[in-house]
Amino acid sequence: MVLSPRPSPLARLPSWISHWLGYRAAPAPKRPDYIIWIWSFIGAFGGLSILQAIFGHSHYFLQRDVPSIIASYGASAVLCYGAIEAPLAQPRALMGGHFISALTGVCITKLFGLLPTEQRLDQLRWLAGSLSSATAIVLMQMTATTHPPAGATALIAAVSPEVYVIGWYYLPVVLLSSTIVLVSALIVNNMQRRYPVFWFTPTPPAVAPPVRESEPPTLVGDRDYSVSDPEKGIGGTPASAD
Structure with a gap:
């Protein structure tokens, strides 16, 4: 006899809600490849367009010199709209990985900002960027939030002059960007596919008695x-x- 896994808490929600949060009572049927290609294109195009529309045309962000998009989210689009079943594409990795990396990058860059001259800081930006990415990788491993594009989020905090200028404001920008990507992924990916596979931890496999x-x-x-x-x-x- 094989033991069935513990039911998801999302099963308690109405189906018209739980469906868009990735819950399925039965395994989803396998879709043809062209369906996956179409929705991957729509998701990536729509998600990245929304990011650039908000940060590139909103007076609130323009007045604060916020970049129109953080480049690392182009790589996140590959995972969150294309490889949606990968563990590295799930919400915990997306949200946690980017935020931890942004925080790491800003903190390390602020420490390098204590150098006596800005010229000296420019000479050592390579060190700040490398140290930021390396530290962020370890922190993501420790917190089970590994998201490969987030390594660039930490790097950008140190080497991008546009991001260096906004300083701590980089954190809410990254958090909002991750939220927008996640919400758009929930909508697009649950049209004919399923996302996420899990929210915090994967469901343990069913175990047969000895x-x-x-x-x-x-x-x-x-x-x-x-x-x-x-x-x-x-x-x-x-x-x-x-």
Whole structure:
């Protein structure tokens, strides 16, 4: 007998809500490749367009010199709209990975900003960028939020003059960008596919109970009455034909 996995908490929600959060009562049917290609294109085009429309045309962000898009989200689009079943594309990795990396990059860059001159800072930006990405990778591994594009999020905080200028404001920009990508991915990917596969941790696989070992033969006196072989009778002698 195989034990069924614990039901998802999303199963308690109405189906018109849980569907858009990635819950399926039964496994989703396999879609043709062209369906996957079409929705991947629509998702990436729509998600990245929304980001650039908000940050590139909103007076609120323009007044604060926010870049129209953080380049690392182009790589996130590959995962979140194309490889949607990959563990690295799930919400925990997307949200946590980008935020941790942005925080790491800003903190390390601020420390390098304490150097006596800006010229000296420019000379050591390569070190700040490398240290930011390397540290962010380890922190993502420790928190189970590894998201490869987020390594660039940490790097950009150190080497991009546009991002360096906005300083700590980089954090809410990254958090909002990740949220926009996630929301658009939930809408587009759940049209004919399923996203996410999990929100925080993957569902553990069903585990079958251990198989009991065969019982040892019963000994009566000095004889072995084994019934493991139907072709043999008591004590391993051939069974009578009658």
